[in-house]
Structures are given as C-alpha cells and as structure tokens.
Amino acid sequence: MASRDVEQDERGAKRQKRQNVIDWDTYFMATAFLARHRSKDPDYQVGACIINDDKKIVGTGYNGFPLGCSDDEFSWDKRTDESRGKHDYVCHAEMNAIIFRNTTDVKGCTMYVTLFPCNECAKIIIQSGIKKVIYFSDEKNDKPEFKASKPMFIAAGVDIVQLEPKKKIEIVFSPESLAKVPRIFN
Ligand SMILES: O=c1ccn([C@H]2C[C@H](O)[C@@H](COP(=O)(O)O)O2)c(=O)[nH]1
Numbered sequence: 248m249a250s251r252d253v254e255q256d257e258r259g260a261k262r263q264k265r266q267n268v269i270d271w272d273t274y275f276m277a278t279a280f281l282a283r284h285r286s287k288d289p290d291y292q293v294g295a296c297i298i299n300d301d302k303k304i305v306g307t308g309y310n311g312f313p314l315g316c317s318d319d320e321f322s323w324d325k326r327t328d329e330s331r332g333k334h335d336y337v338c339h340a341e342m343n344a345i346i347f348r349n350t351t352d353v354k355g356c357t358m359y360v361t362l363f364p365c366n367e368c369a370k371i372i373i374q375s376g377i378k379k380v381i382y383f384s385d386e387k388n389d390k391p392e393f394k395a396s397k398p399m400f401i402a403a404g405v406d407i408v409q410l411e412p413k414k415k416i417e418i419v420f421s422p423e424s425l426a427k428v429p430r431i432f433n
C-alpha cells in the first residue's frame with residue numbers, strides 16, 4: 248500500500264482512506280442529473296451543470312417555463328399539428344444554466360448535460376464561450392432540431408464528448424436516513 252493512501256486519525260492511528268471515490272466527470276454529471284429533478288416537464292427532463300477551469304460549479308439549470316410564467320397558466324401539452332405546445336414556452340436546461348450562472352461569464356468553461364444539446368442550445372453555448380460539452384445521452388439525435396448542433400460545435404471549436412459512465416450512481420436521501428445518514432463503504 249502506498250503511504251499516500253494512509254491517513255492518520257486524531258489519535259494517531261493509521262486509517263486507509265476511501266479509494267473508490269467518484270471521479271470529477273461523474274460528480275458533475277451527477278449534479279446535472281440532480282438538477283433535472285427540478286423540471287416539471289411531464290415528458291422529458293434535462294439537467295445541465297457548468298464548471299470553470301478550477302473545477303468549481305458556476306451554473307446549473309433544468310428545462311422549465313420562464314420566470315413568472317406559471318405552470319398553472321401555460322400548458323405542458325406536447326406538440327400537435329396545430330400547436331407547438333410547451334415548445335413555445337419552455338426554456339432549455341442549457342440556456343437556464345448559462346443565464347443563471349453565478350459568474351460574470353462562462354468563457355472557457357465546460358458544460359455537463361444529460362442530453363446532447365439541440366441546435367438552439369448549441370448556438371447559445373457557442374456564443375457564451377463554453378469550450379467543452381460533456382453529454383450523457385444522444386437519444387434525440389434523429390430529430391431535426393438536433394442535427395445542426397454537431398456541425399456548429401465542430402465549426403466553432405467546441406469539444407463534444409459523450410461521457411462513459413463508470414458505475415451506477417445512487418443517492419440515498421430519504422426520511423428514514425434523517426436519523427442516521429448511510430455511510431459509504433465502497
Ligand atoms: O437541448 C435541449 C433539448 C430539449 N430540452 C427540453 C425541452 C423539453 O422540455 C424537453 C423535450 O421534450 P420532448 O417532449 O421530448 O420533445 O427537453 C432541453 O432542455 N434541452
């Protein structure tokens with residue numbers, strides 16, 4: 248065992264530190280996955296997380312209606328032949344993460360997003376100066392509004408990488424765990 252794997256507790260006893268911590272990519276993608284739990288879209292939820300060069304989170308977002316546009320007034324109806332339904336109103340996760348950033352700008356940052364961005368988001372990502380997009384799924388890539396994203400990202404020099412998940416992430420957070428937060432043993 249390497250000496251750097253051993254830490255001392257307050258009493259001086261040597262304890263082996265946890266080895267199996269999640270890597271940064273998993274951590275930030277999991278943050279994007281958590282953000283999507285805030286979405287009220289009944290059909291599809293997207294989450295995004297932006298980080299800077301220091302690996303600090305500078306913005307998160309999920310798909311939802313604009314500020315002041317209540318879900319009680321505006322409908323989450325799907326697109327029909329007559330109407331674009333929710334698509335007239337919904338702000339995409341990527342846009343919300345960029346607009347609600349907690350820094351002056353997101354130049355040079357990386358965005359983690361649960362779904363490969365649509366063409367409208369691709370445009371906003373490019374204009375914001377984000378330099379890398381790490382996405383989880385590209386399950387909607389056969390839809391027309393997703394086809395232009397890749398060529399635009401390539402032309403603009405934005406790296407696009409699909410995350411290769413290393414392990415299943417489950418977060419235990421329940422009323423039962425109030426009394427004792429479950430320890431992570433692996
Ligand atoms: O880049 C994207 C693309 C889509 N979204 C949001 C917009 C909608 O709320 C859902 C997709 O709904 P469907 O009924 O599956 O079309 O996802 C996004 O946030 N970012």
Ligand SMILES: [Zn+2]
Nearest residue numbers: 339365367368
């Ligand atoms: Zn979009």
